[in-house]
Amino acid sequence: MAKSEHTAYAYLRTTKKFPNIWCAGCGIGIVMGALIRAIDRIGLDKDDVAVVSGIGCSGRMPVYLDFNTMHTTHGRALAFATGLKLAQPKLHVIVVMGDGDALAIGGNHFIHAARRNINLTAIVINNAIYGMTGGQYSPTTPLEMRAATAPYGHVEPPFPICELSIAAGATFVARSTVYHAIELDKLIEKAIRKVGFSVVEAVSYCHTTYGRMNKMGSAVDMMRMLKEHSVSLAAAEKLMPEERAMKIVRGVLHDVDKPDYMTLYNQVIERAKATISGKEFLRAGPGGLE
Numbered sequence: 001m002a003k004s005e006h007t008a009y010a011y012l013r014t015t016k017k018f019p020n021i022w023c024a025g026c027g028i029g030i031v032m033g034a035l036i037r038a039i040d041r042i043g044l045d046k047d048d049v050a051v052v053s054g055i056g057c058s059g060r061m062p063v064y065l066d067f068n069t070m071h072t073t074h075g076r077a078l079a080f081a082t083g084l085k086l087a088q089p090k091l092h093v094i095v096v097m098g099d100g101d102a103l104a105i106g107g108n109h110f111i112h113a114a115r116r117n118i119n120l121t122a123i124v125i126n127n128a129i130y131g132m133t134g135g136q137y138s139p140t141t142p143l144e145m146r147a148a149t150a151p152y153g154h155v156e157p158p159f160p161i162c163e164l165s166i167a168a169g170a171t172f173v174a175r176s177t178v179y180h181a182i183e184l185d186k187l188i189e190k191a192i193r194k195v196g197f198s199v200v201e202a203v204s205y206c207h208t209t210y211g212r213m214n215k216m217g218s219a220v221d222m223m224r225m226l227k228e229h230s231v232s233l234a235a236a237e238k239l240m241p242e243e244r245a246m247k248i249v250r251g252v253l254h255d256v257d258k259p260d261y262m263t264l265y266n267q268v269i270e271r272a273k274a275t276i277s278g279k280e281f282l283r284a285g286p287g288g289l290e
């Protein structure tokens, strides 16, 4: 297939920002491909999409994508994205973050974006490490594994991204891996279509830092591990709890309907407008004059 015939080329800034900075074999490009296929299938106009990131290898994705894009500060992607969504509610805002970006410095923004149910899609590329800065441990580094800042093994338990998202109030939560590229794009498509705060955890790997420090082999070996250590939700339901706890469970883990932040906010505006004066509305308390 000629380069220009490939779906991805219509969505990439091929003449400006390539070649990319990612190590050969990294899974981040697979997530970018999945995102492109999801958007292409939904049929969104490029001008109606905004992709926002923080800093990190994963955070580099908006630089390559030809949508409205923001490459913001480390950990603050969701804060910028929230402002963008409130100012431009018609935009489909997709936030791409690494596990460090989303859950270490950005952890506060993450739980509050979920609690507020801001109508965004957050894609967390979980490689269990700070890739860009040389392999320091992140909030998802598993116990006992080695990192540049834990040369004798890590002593902190990891955050389970999906369970945290559900507890914090997200409406849609799903997980897949970069081995399961087609499944991943279907989950991203569902997440973008969902109204409310939707989260997709894309489990990836960093063979050049975490993989090397933990003697996990090449990118291909780490990809194979994702295949062997993951199960679909249906298969996971047949496992004993202790067996299930050892697996990466893939699929839609949570899907509920509830009004998003802007819907509730617009209702407040309408109620306020319907009153004779703002002061009267305030005196009436919660629920306005209804």
Ligand SMILES: Cc1ncc(C[n+]2csc(CCOP(=O)(O)OP(=O)(O)O)c2C)c(N)n1
Binding pocket: 055, 056, 057, 058, 059, 073, 074, 075, 097, 098, 099, 100, 101, 102, 105, 125, 127, 129, 130, 131, 132, 133, 138
């Ligand atoms: C406020 C701030 N703190 C720290 C950094 C340094 N820094 C840049 S990327 C990064 C970690 C990236 O890890 P992650 O978000 O997991 O993404 P990955 O590189 O693994 O894709 C850090 C700590 C920064 N740029 N800004």
Ligand code: SF4
Binding pocket: 021, 022, 023, 025, 026, 027, 028, 057, 058, 127, 131, 132, 205, 206, 207, 208, 209
């Ligand atoms: S450092 Fe790790 S996460 Fe970053 S591009 Fe290389 S393999 Fe990927």
